[in-house]
Amino acid sequence: MPATNRRGMTGTGPGTAMRRAADLGRRTEYLAFSLAGEAYAVQIAHIAEILKPLPITWVPRAPRNVVGVMSVRGRLVTVIDLRRRLSLRESPMDRRTRILLADLGAEGASSGGPHQPHQSEQIGLLVDEVMQVYRLAENEIEPPTVLGGDQPAHIRGIGRPEGALLILLDLRPLLAS
Amino acid sequence: MTDGGGRGDSPADKAREDFFSEAQELVDGMSRDLVLLDERSRQGKSDPELVNDVFRAVHTLKGLAGLFGAARMSAVSHELEDVLDDLRLGKIDLTTRVLDLLFQSVDLYGRLLAAERGHGPEPAPEVEALLMALGSMMGQQGGQGASPATQYDLDPSILGVLTEYEEHRLRTNIQSGLFLFRIRVQFALATIDSALEELKTKARPHGEIITYLPTGSAGDAESIELDILLASAATLDVLRQAIEGPNVAIEEIRRRTALLDPGNAPSLPAPAHHSLPPPMSLSPPTAGESPATVHPSALASDRPAPVTSPSYAPGGLDLSLRSVSQTVRVDIRKLDHLMNIVGELAIVRGAILRLTDRVRANPDRVDRAFGMRDLGLELHRLHRTFDRHLTQMQNGILEVRMVPLGQVFEKLARVVRQISREHDKHVNLVITGAETEIDKLIVEELSDPLMHMIRNAIDHGIETREVRMAVGKPPVGTIALNAFQKGNHVVLAVEDDGAGMRPELILSTAVRRGLVSAEEAKELSLREVYNLVFLPGFTTKELATDLSGRGVGMDVVKTNIAKLGGIVDITSEVGIGTKMTITLPITLAIISVLGVEVAGHSFAVPLASVEEAIALDESLVRSFEGREAMTQRGATLPICRLARLFGLSEQGPGEPDQASPSMHAGPSPIAEARARRRPQKPCVVIASVGERRLGFVVDRLIGQEDIVIKALGPSLKGVRGLAGATELGDQRVGLVLDVAALMEEVLASDKERLLAHEGRA
Numbered sequence: 001m002p003a004t005n006r007r008g009m010t011g012t013g014p015g016t017a018m019r020r021a022a023d024l025g026r027r028t029e030y031l032a033f034s035l036a037g038e039a040y041a042v043q044i045a046h047i048a049e050i051l052k053p054l055p056i057t058w059v060p061r062a063p064r065n066v067v068g069v070m071s072v073r074g075r076l077v078t079v080i081d082l083r084r085r086l087s088l089r090e091s092p093m094d095r096r097t098r099i100l101l102a103d104l105g106a107e108g109a110s111s112g113g114p115h116q117p118h119q120s121e122q123i124g125l126l127v128d129e130v131m132q133v134y135r136l137a138e139n140e141i142e143p144p145t146v147l148g149g150d151q152p153a154h155i156r157g158i159g160r161p162e163g164a165l166l167i168l169l170d171l172r173p174l175l176a177s
Numbered sequence: 178m179t180d181g182g183g184r185g186d187s188p189a190d191k192a193r194e195d196f197f198s199e200a201q202e203l204v205d206g207m208s209r210d211l212v213l214l215d216e217r218s219r220q221g222k223s224d225p226e227l228v229n230d231v232f233r234a235v236h237t238l239k240g241l242a243g244l245f246g247a248a249r250m251s252a253v254s255h256e257l258e259d260v261l262d263d264l265r266l267g268k269i270d271l272t273t274r275v276l277d278l279l280f281q282s283v284d285l286y287g288r289l290l291a292a293e294r295g296h297g298p299e300p301a302p303e304v305e306a307l308l309m310a311l312g313s314m315m316g317q318q319g320g321q322g323a324s325p326a327t328q329y330d331l332d333p334s335i336l337g338v339l340t341e342y343e344e345h346r347l348r349t350n351i352q353s354g355l356f357l358f359r360i361r362v363q364f365a366l367a368t369i370d371s372a373l374e375e376l377k378t379k380a381r382p383h384g385e386i387i388t389y390l391p392t393g394s395a396g397d398a399e400s401i402e403l404d405i406l407l408a409s410a411a412t413l414d415v416l417r418q419a420i421e422g423p424n425v426a427i428e429e430i431r432r433r434t435a436l437l438d439p440g441n442a443p444s445l446p447a448p449a450h451h452s453l454p455p456p457m458s459l460s461p462p463t464a465g466e467s468p469a470t471v472h473p474s475a476l477a478s479d480r481p482a483p484v485t486s487p488s489y490a491p492g493g494l495d496l497s498l499r500s501v502s503q504t505v506r507v508d509i510r511k512l513d514h515l516m517n518i519v520g521e522l523a524i525v526r527g528a529i530l531r532l533t534d535r536v537r538a539n540p541d542r543v544d545r546a547f548g549m550r551d552l553g554l555e556l557h558r559l560h561r562t563f564d565r566h567l568t569q570m571q572n573g574i575l576e577v578r579m580v581p582l583g584q585v586f587e588k589l590a591r592v593v594r595q596i597s598r599e600h601d602k603h604v605n606l607v608i609t610g611a612e613t614e615i616d617k618l619i620v621e622e623l624s625d626p627l628m629h630m631i632r633n634a635i636d637h638g639i640e641t642r643e644v645r646m647a648v649g650k651p652p653v654g655t656i657a658l659n660a661f662q663k664g665n666h667v668v669l670a671v672e673d674d675g676a677g678m679r680p681e682l683i684l685s686t687a688v689r690r691g692l693v694s695a696e697e698a699k700e701l702s703l704r705e706v707y708n709l710v711f712l713p714g715f716t717t718k719e720l721a722t723d724l725s726g727r728g729v730g731m732d733v734v735k736t737n738i739a740k741l742g743g744i745v746d747i748t749s750e751v752g753i754g755t756k757m758t759i760t761l762p763i764t765l766a767i768i769s770v771l772g773v774e775v776a777g778h779s780f781a782v783p784l785a786s787v788e789e790a791i792a793l794d795e796s797l798v799r800s801f802e803g804r805e806a807m808t809q810r811g812a813t814l815p816i817c818r819l820a821r822l823f824g825l826s827e828q829g830p831g832e833p834d835q836a837s838p839s840m841h842a843g844p845s846p847i848a849e850a851r852a853r854r855r856p857q858k859p860c861v862v863i864a865s866v867g868e869r870r871l872g873f874v875v876d877r878l879i880g881q882e883d884i885v886i887k888a889l890g891p892s893l894k895g896v897r898g899l900a901g902a903t904e905l906g907d908q909r910v911g912l913v914l915d916v917a918a919l920m921e922e923v924l925a926s927d928k929e930r931l932l933a934h935e936g937r938a
Contacts, residue, residue, distance in 0.1 A: 057910040058778060059889075060823035061896045069889065069912075071904045078892045121890045175892070 027135040030159060032166055033100070033127040036088035040127075041134065041159055041166040042102070048122060049101040050130055053093055067126055072101065079124035085174065096129040102171055123175055134161045141168065196245050197290065198504035200238060204286045205584075207234045208591050211279050215594065218271050225265065231279070232261040238286070249304045250289045256311040257282055269314065278310055280595060343388045350385060350408035356429060358384075358416060360405040361392070363424035369401060376405075379420050384409025406430075505617045507577050515573045521566045528559055571883070578618070579763075582660045582669075583611035585624045589658065592628050596635050603642060603653040604635055610660035615667050615763060622741055623669075623761075626734040630671045630757055631656060633731060638675030638755050648752070650674065666785065667763055672756040678749040680706045687715065707747035711735040742783075742900060744867045744917050760867040762786075768886055770903075770913060772879030773862060776825035779879060779911055781903065786864045786916040790878055793859040807872065809863070816861060816872035817923045822898070866917045869924060873914075886913055897922065 030041035031050075049072075056068040056079050067079040079099060083090050102123045142158040144151035154174035159166035207230075214227045239254030241247075260278070263269045285300060285307055292299040351357070360380075364372045373389075380386060387406040409416060413429050420427060532555055586608050597604040615623075639645075639654035646652055657672040680703060687693045687709045693701070701709075709715060713732040738745050743761035762768070762785050770781035771790065797807040798816065806815045820826070861872040884903035889896065900915035 055909045057902070057912060059893060059896060059899070059912060060778075060825070061898065062893055063895070066893065069893070069902055069910050071908065071910050074904060076887050076890060076902055076910065078890045080892075121892060123890070123892060 027137045030134045030136055030166065030168060031100070032131040032134055032164075033098070034129045034131060035083050035086065035127055036091070037128075038088070039131065039164065039166050040082075040169055042100075042169050042171055044133060046102050046104060046171050047100050048103040051099040051101060051124070053097050053099055053126075067124075070099075070124060072122070072124075075122070077101065077122050077124045079126055080175070081126045083126070083128070091128065093126075098127055098130045100125040100127060100130070102175070104172060104175070134159060134164075134166065136161055136168075193245065194504070196241055197294065200241055200250075200286075200290055201504075203234045203238050203241075204283060204290070205587070207231055207286075208280075208283045209587055210234070211276065211283065212587070212590055212594070214271070215276055215280075218276070228261065228265050228271070232258065232265055235261055245293075247289065247293050249299060249301070250286065250293070252308060253282060253285060253289070253304055256308050260311050260314055275314065277598075278307065278314065280591060281307055282311075283591065284595075346385065347387050347406070347408070350387065355384065355408040355410050356412075358407045358409060358413070359428055359430050360407055360420065361402065361426045361428075362405065362422075363400050363402045365400050367399070373403075376420065376422075376425075380405075380407060380409075380416075383407075383411045383416055383419055400424075505578065505580060511573065511577055515570065515577070518566050518570045518573060522563070522570070525559060525563045525566065532556070532559070575616075578616050579614040580617045580620055581611060582613045582615055582620065582623075582667075583608075585620055585627060586611050586658060586660075588624060589627055589631055593631060593635070593656065596632055600635055601641075602635060602639050604639055605653050605655045606631075607655055607657045608659075609657070613660040613662055613667055615761070619667075619741055619761060619763075622737055623759075626737045626759070627658075627669070627671065629731065629734050631658075634671060634673040634675065634755065634757075638673035638677075640676050644676075662763070663760075667761050669759040669761070670756055671759075672754060674754040677751040677753055678707060678710070678747070678755055679751055683707070683709055687712070690715065704746070707749060710747070711745065739918060739921065742915065742917050744869070744921070746867050758867065768913075769881060769883050771862065771881055772911070773819075773860075773873075773875040774877040774879055775819045775823065775875050778823075778825065780819070780875075781882070781884065781911050781913045782862055782864065782873070783900070783913065783916060784881065786866050788863040788865050788870070790860050790862045793861045793874055807861070809872070814861075814863065814870055814872050815924065816874055817919070818874040820874075820876075822919070822923070864916045864920065866920055869920055871920045871923060873919075884911070884913070 029044040031044045031047055032039055032041040034040070051072065054070045054072065056070045058068040059066060062068070062078075065080045065085045067081045070077055070079055081090070082088075102125055104121075104123075136159050140160050141156075142160060144155040144157050146158055147155070152173070154170050156168040156170040159168050210227050210230050214224060214231070217224045217227070235254050235257045239251055239258060242250035242254055257279075260269070260275070264271060264275065269275065285303055288297065288300045289304070291297045347357075360376075362376065377386060385408050387408055389403050389405040392402045392404050407416075411419075413427065416427055532552070536552065590606055590608075593604055593606045634656050635654075639656070640648075640650075642652045645654065655674050657670070659670045659672065661668055683706055684693075684698045684701070688695050688698050692709060692712050692715060710731050711734065715731065735745055738759055738761070741761055743759055746758045746760075747755065748758075749755040762783070769784040771784050771787050773780055773782055791809070794807070797809075798805055799807065804815060805817070806813050808814070858877065860875055860878050862875055862878075863870060863872050865871075886901045886903055888901050889899060893899075898915050898919045900913045900918075902910050902912050905911045
């Protein structure tokens with residue numbers, strides 16, 4: 001069973017969660033994972049699935065960030081090494097390595113031409129370890145400017161749930177280049 | 178290609194799909210009938226039944242369009258129906274002008290359908306121009322006094338719904354010399370009342386609002402778009418200043434009378450030449466076929482077109498022949514055949530089930546009457562039967578995807594008629610091999626490149642009648658469209674008997690446009706010189722015409738054909754003509770491949786382009802200027818080391834240059850072990866596409882396999898040299914080489930190679 005149920009990782013029952021959401025206003029769910037020892041997170045709405053590594057085929061001449069392609073139930077998926085994309089230290093795959101299947105939705109993928117009518121492309125994101133799901137309220141998110149003036153567009157902000165520190169990534173600009 | 182996962186299977190979607198395929202078929206049929214009608218009328222015959230067929234098709238289209246809310250299509254059909262009805266009842270004659278309009282409407286239908294599908298903008302101005310022209314056709318014949326409003330470029334759909342009072346106001350305003358303006362404005366539904374009042378207040382000092390009508394094409398559910406007809410003495414600028422807002426667009430509705438002035442009229446096909454070459458004939462031109470046969474009635478009524486919107490350029494560059502229908506019509510016998518195979522497979526399943534039951538009944542002891550040996554034999558037999566039926570099934574399904582090339586050729590016949598008319602050149606299109614079958618997907622992608630090639634042949638190839646006569650050629654030019662199957666490929670040739678291509682002219686143009694340097698130009702072979710015309714931005718025409726000469730077109734041809742895994746070649750002889758040959762694979766779906774291993778990575782080479790594979794004898798390899806070649810059976814064969822091309826280390830298996838940290842992306846452990854066990858025995862896989870040959874040096878051959886090829890995702894679309902990927906048995910993905918592209922790259926001139934590298938970086 002390669003897929004891990006993301007709902008199972010919230011730790012709180014739906015009842016509690018809903019009560020808390022009602023108490024604290026609008027919350028967004030973020031999936032946290034680690035890259036080179038640091039905690040990052042992306043909106044869980046963009047993650048279709050969490051996979052244990054499947055065999056990946058190296059693609060010659062592919063962009064540097066691309067690890068290769070793999071087949072997820074017959075569908076061809078390009079895998080990107082997020083560490084390489086963010087210029088972080090790389091380490092070999094181990095048993096905690098996971099691939100997040102990101103689906104940015106139809107409008108996110110730039111279509112190739114008139115004959116590829118807005119078909120969304122799923123992209124695999126290689127991460128060191130998947131941690132947990134955080135439900136962040138707006139007041140728990142700091143703007144990226146706290147890190148200093150000019151931050152790249154793919155940094156959405158800093159999440160500060162219960163003392164932790166998450167770098168929140170925006171997948172669209174991150175995967176656009 | 179299917180429309181992807183986006184489209185659901187809801188009944189509404191299904192019905193829409195049916196609408197598209199039915200509408201497309203009707204339009205195709207109409208086009209066929211018109212070509213025939215055109216041919217008949219030039220022979221001086223009339224064919225009421227054909228006119229009736231066209232009328233019926235239009236009538237059905239009108240109904241369909243109404244059902245699916247395609248307003249413009251419905252409007253065009255309505256007007257066409259009236260013209261065709263008059264034609265049918267003999268109220269108007271079938272003149273060249275009428276035929277032109279009918280052909281135009283076929284094009285317009287195609288574009289309207291594409292627009293409905295979301296494959297392009299709605300050709301609104303063209304529709305209005307055609308409606309106007311159709312309307313005038315009837316008005317002219319009927320001799321009705323034109324209302325002053327018809328002198329304006331007004332949307333007939335607006336005119337049609339004016340109340341008597343509004344029409345009266347319109348007429349009065351026009352007669353008092355005011356200008357007409359159309360204000361297109363979007364309102365939020367919530368605030369429309371107040372916003373409209375506000376706009377009226379702003380407009381009132383400047384003129385009179387005659388009417389306002391919803392356009393029915395609001396951007397979203399929360400807003401509504403209105404067309405407001407305003408009569409005013411002010412200029413457009415004054416009005417813009419007074420009313421312009423975020424969602425307001427104002428334009429002047431121009432008086433069409435100006436266009437009646439011949440000096441200003443758009444260059445319409447000269448009506449002096451009623452005699453058109455037969456657009457499609459299956460035999461070479463006969464000597465007796467004089468192009469001067471004219472239908473007598475055509476002379477009398479064939480006046481220059483009175484009105485046409487300047488924006489309407491029939492046969493303009495944006496014209497696409499691509500059909501919007503993704504449906505394949507299938508001969509029921511082919512389906513019966515498939516059904517039979519399914520039946521056979523069910524029998525195999527039954528046999529497997531019986532065998533399984535038998536083994537499970539005696540799991541522990543060996544049945545005396547039925548031992549392991551029998552089990553093995555039985556399984557082997559079943560496997561063989563299964564395999565055979567699966568292959569039949571595969572072939573059967575491939576066959577269902579195949580459609581005759583004639584489908585595209587019919588459309589091209591229409592294009593030739595139109596283009597040759599616009600260009601006042603007489604061209605005879607000779608088609609052979611229309612029955613050649615090719616994958617539906619390829620046919621669709623092929624229509625536009627072929628159109629560009631034919632357009633090019635007429636514009637640049639075929640000389641004018643006078644020039645032809647002067648050099649002793651038949652006055653009517655010939656374009657031969659020939660298709661035939663050659664192994665697993667289909668070859669398409671477009672050949673004209675025109676002026677041919679002058680290498681020195683191509684070269685000087687390419688140098689002048691900076692596509693090659695003068696030094697490079699000296700070293701190009703003749704083939705390389707001809708291939709320069711495929712570079713973007715290349716044109717030898719100083720003046721761009723509607724048809725070609727803008728430097729787009731031929732590069733599109735090359736790109737589209739390359740996308741299909743095909744290759745284009747040109748041969749030409751000055752004064753004799755030019756021949757362009759497209760070589761394409763028959764199908765894209767299931768292909769046989771040869772598995773090869775390069776530095777520990779496996780790749781698949783489509784077998785269709787593999788001639789043979791031989792052991793590499795390094796002593797036969799010669800290298801010059803960075804390129805390598807070997808002698809094979811007395812001929813020179815350029816070779817390319819795949820490992821080097823892909824940036825892999827050449828000495829045995831190893832990590833790629835950009836060392837990958839993942840344990841999976843490197844060479845497979847099995848491959849590594851294998852490679853250690855025995856020494857490398859490099860092979861040369863000799864590939865050929867069209868006339869070109871190239872040897873790929875690989876470490877090892879793995880074997881042959883049938884695979885289903887899948888496209889790499891958009892994120893890898895910049896990667897050249899890979900046709901796609903396929904899933905191998907062990908969950909791994911195998912990459913399929915794009916032989917044509919690699920060949921192109923390796924054999925291309927250094928300049929192109931440089932560009933390719935820059936493009937990748």
